[in-house]
Amino acid sequence: xxxxEQGRARAEASLPEVARAALEAARAGGAGEAAxxxxxxxxxDVGFRDGDLEKASASAKQGMSxxxxxxxxxxxxSTSDLRPEAIRDFVSKAASLTRLLQPDPLRSLPELGLYAxxxxxxxxxxxxxxxxxxxxxxxxxxxRLEELARDEGWRAGGLVSxxxxxxxxxxxxxLATSDGFMGERAETGAYAVAAVVLMDPxxxxxxxxxxxxxxxxxxxxxxxxETLATVARTAAARAxxxxxxxxxxxxxxxxxxxxxxxxxxxxxxxxxxAGPALKQERSYLHGGLGKEIASSLLTITDQPLLPGGFGSxxxxxxxxAARTLTLVEGGLLKSYLLDTYHAxxxxxxxxxxxxxxVTLAPSAPGGFQSIMEDMERGLAVTxxxxxxxxxxxxxxSYGLQxxxxxxxxxxxxxxxxxxxxxxxxxxxxLERVGDDPFPYARFMTPSLLFSEVQLSGAxxxxxxxxx
Amino acid sequence: MQHTAGTGTGxxxxxxxQAAGAATVAAPVWLGRLGDTGLALGQTTAAQGAAPAAAxxxxxxxxxxxxxxxxxxxxxxxxxxxYADLFFQHSLGNWIVMExxxxxxxxxxxxxxxxxxxxRGERTGYAFSQVLEMPAMLAAARAxxxxxxxGGIPxxxxxxxxxxxxxxxxxxxxxxxxxxxxxxxxxxxxxxKRVEARLSAGDPRVKKTLLQFHDGWSRILVATSEGLxxxxxxxxxxxxxxxxxxxxxxxxxxxxxxxxxxxLELYTPEMLDALADETVSRTVNLFEARPxxxxxxxxxxxxGSAGILLHEAxxxxxxxxxxxxxxxTYAGRLGQRVAGEQVTxxxxxxxxxxxxxxxxxxxxxxxxxxxxxxxxxxxSYLHDRLSAAWYKTASTGSGRRQSYEHAPMPRMRATxxxxxxxxxxxxxxxxxxxxxxxxxxNGQVNIGAGDFSFYVKSGWAIENGKLSHPxxxxxxxxxxxxALSNITMVADDLKLARAxxxxxxxxxxxxxxxxxxxxxxxxxxxxGSHG
Numbered sequence: 001x002x003x004x005e006q007g008r009a010r011a012e013a014s015l016p017e018v019a020r021a022a023l024e025a026a027r028a029g030g031a032g033e034a035a036x037x038x039x040x041x042x043x044x045d046v047g048f049r050d051g052d053l054e055k056a057s058a059s060a061k062q063g064m065s066x067x068x069x070x071x072x073x074x075x076x077x078s079t080s081d082l083r084p085e086a087i088r089d090f091v092s093k094a095a096s097l098t099r100l101l102q103p104d105p106l107r108s109l110p111e112l113g114l115y116a117x118x119x120x121x122x123x124x125x126x127x128x129x130x131x132x133x134x135x136x137x138x139x140x141x142x143x144r145l146e147e148l149a150r151d152e153g154w155r156a157g158g159l160v161s162x163x164x165x166x167x168x169x170x171x172x173x174x175l176a177t178s179d180g181f182m183g184e185r186a187e188t189g190a191y192a193v194a195a196v197v198l199m200d201p202x203x204x205x206x207x208x209x210x211x212x213x214x215x216x217x218x219x220x221x222x223x224x225x226e227t228l229a230t231v232a233r234t235a236a237a238r239a240x241x242x243x244x245x246x247x248x249x250x251x252x253x254x255x256x257x258x259x260x261x262x263x264x265x266x267x268x269x270x271x272x273x274a275g276p277a278l279k280q281e282r283s284y285l286h287g288g289l290g291k292e293i294a295s296s297l298l299t300i301t302d303q304p305l306l307p308g309g310f311g312s313x314x315x316x317x318x319x320x321a322a323r324t325l326t327l328v329e330g331g332l333l334k335s336y337l338l339d340t341y342h343a344x345x346x347x348x349x350x351x352x353x354x355x356x357x358v359t360l361a362p363s364a365p366g367g368f369q370s371i372m373e374d375m376e377r378g379l380a381v382t383x384x385x386x387x388x389x390x391x392x393x394x395x396x397s398y399g400l401q402x403x404x405x406x407x408x409x410x411x412x413x414x415x416x417x418x419x420x421x422x423x424x425x426x427x428x429x430l431e432r433v434g435d436d437p438f439p440y441a442r443f444m445t446p447s448l449l450f451s452e453v454q455l456s457g458a459x460x461x462x463x464x465x466x467x
Numbered sequence: 468m469q470h471t472a473g474t475g476t477g478x479x480x481x482x483x484x485q486a487a488g489a490a491t492v493a494a495p496v497w498l499g500r501l502g503d504t505g506l507a508l509g510q511t512t513a514a515q516g517a518a519p520a521a522a523x524x525x526x527x528x529x530x531x532x533x534x535x536x537x538x539x540x541x542x543x544x545x546x547x548x549x550y551a552d553l554f555f556q557h558s559l560g561n562w563i564v565m566e567x568x569x570x571x572x573x574x575x576x577x578x579x580x581x582x583x584x585x586x587r588g589e590r591t592g593y594a595f596s597q598v599l600e601m602p603a604m605l606a607a608a609r610a611x612x613x614x615x616x617x618g619g620i621p622x623x624x625x626x627x628x629x630x631x632x633x634x635x636x637x638x639x640x641x642x643x644x645x646x647x648x649x650x651x652x653x654x655x656x657x658x659x660k661r662v663e664a665r666l667s668a669g670d671p672r673v674k675k676t677l678l679q680f681h682d683g684w685s686r687i688l689v690a691t692s693e694g695l696x697x698x699x700x701x702x703x704x705x706x707x708x709x710x711x712x713x714x715x716x717x718x719x720x721x722x723x724x725x726x727x728x729x730x731l732e733l734y735t736p737e738m739l740d741a742l743a744d745e746t747v748s749r750t751v752n753l754f755e756a757r758p759x760x761x762x763x764x765x766x767x768x769x770x771g772s773a774g775i776l777l778h779e780a781x782x783x784x785x786x787x788x789x790x791x792x793x794x795x796t797y798a799g800r801l802g803q804r805v806a807g808e809q810v811t812x813x814x815x816x817x818x819x820x821x822x823x824x825x826x827x828x829x830x831x832x833x834x835x836x837x838x839x840x841x842x843x844x845x846x847s848y849l850h851d852r853l854s855a856a857w858y859k860t861a862s863t864g865s866g867r868r869q870s871y872e873h874a875p876m877p878r879m880r881a882t883x884x885x886x887x888x889x890x891x892x893x894x895x896x897x898x899x900x901x902x903x904x905x906x907x908x909n910g911q912v913n914i915g916a917g918d919f920s921f922y923v924k925s926g927w928a929i930e931n932g933k934l935s936h937p938x939x940x941x942x943x944x945x946x947x948x949x950a951l952s953n954i955t956m957v958a959d960d961l962k963l964a965r966a967x968x969x970x971x972x973x974x975x976x977x978x979x980x981x982x983x984x985x986x987x988x989x990x991x992x993x994x995g996s997h998g
């Protein structure tokens with residue numbers, strides 16, 4: 001079969017054609033209701049290291065995910081093989097498997113009135129320039145960023161390795177349901193990332209790594225030489241800043257989490273607000289709607305219609321119309337993240353099953369640097385190393401890297417510390433929310449200051465001063 | 468550098484081999500295979516018998532043949548290059564989920580494609596096609612060729628000639644008595660029902676249950692410009708059980724899972740019952756847990772999945788790509804002492820039915836048992852083709868990839884420490900005040916500084932040489948070289964964990980195994996919640 005078609009590619013079916021074929025096969029397989037998501041994307045991913053190309057990849061990708069509702073039974077089936085004959089076979093097998101399950105009466109497509117209505121708004125997430133850009137451009141960008149990172153590394157001293165990477169992705173996806181919803185989303189995105197590894201002269205065989213990146217929906221916002229230089233400089237500075245890192249003292253202390261690192265805490269908190277955890281009572285926030293779960297400084301909002309956001313969308317995975325959703329307001333839990341199924345299971349109204357652009361309201365002017373300068377004593381966390389969160393109980397224990405602060409100044413770099421406790425207390429100890437939301441991710445977290453957290457670090461040797 | 472997913476205490480390694488062997492009547496079949504030489508493509512490999520790893524799978528299913536491979540490889544090398552390879556993959560996975568006693572959802576997944584890699588010096592060009600038709604595959608070959616040419620200086624030129632094909636059988640580490648395509652969905656559901664019934668009846672405090680069963684296989688064909696052809700069928704299966712229990716308004720949850728490469732026969736009734744019982748005991752034990760002091764203290768690592776220590780403290784640091792670039796804290800330390808005499812660390816791809824077992828690696832190199840640290844001395848890195856060439860040595864069969872969408876890189880397979888002379892009780896008895904770490908959910912390492920951490924889902928506090936009370940949800944952080952040199956006692960009870968770990972590195976996830984005998988690390992930083 002492969003050879004018979006040499007020289008000429010089969011005409012590619014359009015996204016609506018694939019979706020219609022899948023929905024038709026689902027109906028033939030006995031599905032009373034069905035929803036299909038079809039996507040096509042293209043990416044270019046280039047990495048230079050130490051003066052040479054390390055790896056360049058580029059490809060087109062496709063995929064289909066089909067949700068089947070057959071006599072109360074439910075299954076989700078996905079494939080990358082979109083040949084018409086393969087789709088028919090795939091859907092028929094998926095339907096037979098789904099049929100064998102036990103019924104779950106709560107499963108169905110969303111209420112008709114909740115679907116998004118077109119036409120699609122302009123969310124500022126598409127750039128025709130990116131759609132048309134060639135791999136060579138990203139090879140050049142990656143090569144240049146590596147040169148800049150290498151220069152910065154030499155300047156910092158003790159350069160071990162420098163990397164520059166550039167990534168481009170353009171994608172289109174379409175959601176169609178058997179009850180008539182059809183919506184399409186087109187997105188472009190790109191990023192440039194630099195990494196610098198330096199020898200730590202103060203500690204045998206230890207290397208200090210720093211990396212930084214800039215992401216954009218549009219090529220213009222990724223910037224030119226000046227932006228690449230900033231990315232390279234920041235990566236090298238972040239490596240240099242970790243020289244001589246060691247644990248700070250064990251004990252209770254103030255902890256400041258840098259904006260991009262704070263996404264970790266937010267992700268764990270939102271996981272406890274999500275339908276699957278609540279339905280199984282694996283969330284310490286079960287039964288917590290309307291209750292105080294954090295200090296009054298915490299206000300969290302999901303903003304799917306934010307222009308140019310990395311999570312922007314006009315409908316969610318089920319087709320529900322995007323709307324601004326207040327999750328936490330003044331420390332009170334206002335909403336859960338619920339799709340149609342989990343909302344029914346909990347006897348609540350659907351919101352959305354997944355977050356989009358998540359923002360936090362600042363509590364006072366000033367970001368990471370100025371909050372740090374206001375800190376009497378404590379830890380400024382710049383990244384996490386491992387650790388986990390127990391959503392059922394709220395317990396957490398995270399590994400940390402960062403800076404020990406005394407009198408508003410950096411006393412020394414920190415590694416090898418943990419913070420532990422329970423989210424019930426941690427979020428109530430939130431003392432300040434910075435005005436520096438991280439702009440290059442879906443979770444646009446600002447820097448967060450917690451007044452008192454249990455830290456484990458160095459044990460004090462006799463005669464040694466704390467810090 | 469991070470892994471997620473479940474774990475457990477595991478059967479003993481010995482028990483693991485016996486259980487697997489007994490079920491398949493195939494104990495150490497791989498021994499007979501190591502001496503095999505290649506067979507010409509097209510011949511049926513009688514040695515593989517009913518093993519469905521036939522190299523002609525892609526010929527039968529997609530009409531591909533040797534002339535297609537040769538043409539694709541030539542195209543890949545048309546603009547210059549030392550080497551090219553193709554990685555064909557057709558994967559199918561099934562998941563069924565039982566929630567509170569009802570099998571209320573299922574998921575299936577199909578993934579199909581071919582990856583084309585071109586190597587020129589140390590540069591890699593990579594592209595893939597999800598359509599196994601010549602125009603699309605040729606476009607991928609041209610893209611990989613052009614990417615590696617555009618990144619190099621000077622561009623252009625012709626690559627080496629494509630060599631005539633030679634089919635080389637791999638090991639036979641995961642034969643299946645009851646392969647998944649012959650297993651009815653009802654049989655899978657019956658297993659879940661058995662586990663759930665025992666789980667929910669196991670303790671009156673159990674309130675919610677969630678079980679997930681997975682089986683799947685991946686058909687692989689590697690074709691290289693050097694003529695190597697290798698085909699495999701890689702099964703993978705797992706059963707994950709978890710429970711939420713409630714006592715006096717307080718809730719706790721925990722889990723237990725088993726994972727292997729094999730068929731239905733791996734799930735014996737005894738194993739299913741033990742899985743349910745351990746899930747219950749692990750969950751309700753948490754009600755007895757008390758906070759542990761924060762700070763540095765001795766840690767005893769229980770035998771089994773505590774092999775996560777090796778995975779993070781040294782395994783990643785010995786992956787040769789990190790050393791070739793000098794970014795690992797272990798760079799340049801081959802032949803040097805990195806731990807005490809009692810420490811021998813092995814990474815082994817040849818353990819039958821292990822989650823990290825591979826009949827050959829994703830570049831077609833032989834799977835092997837690699838001694839990384841021998842009696843405390845660093846003996847080998849983990850190599851793929853690129854790093855082996857740079858170090859002028861042979862690949863250790865560690866070139867692995869997540870799928871056809873990715874180029875391979877050095878990865879671990881099953882990482883464990885050899886037995887020491889002590890008894891587990893002696894090791895615990897040494898500790899006046901410390902942590903006994905038993906169940907691990909995830910870990911991470913910072914390669915350059917050597918700092919690593921792992922998360923102890925549950926364990927015990929040790930007081931005066933005895934296990935005193937359960938503890939839970941504690942992150943432990945240490946430095947690789949330091950932790951290795953702080954291993955002061957090793958017991959004689961090595962177990963390979965049956966729980967399945969997925970290891971993530973640079974955006975790619977692969978299945979791995981790990982094991983450890985009971986081991987004392989004299990000091991690590993324990994993230995307790997109590998001052």
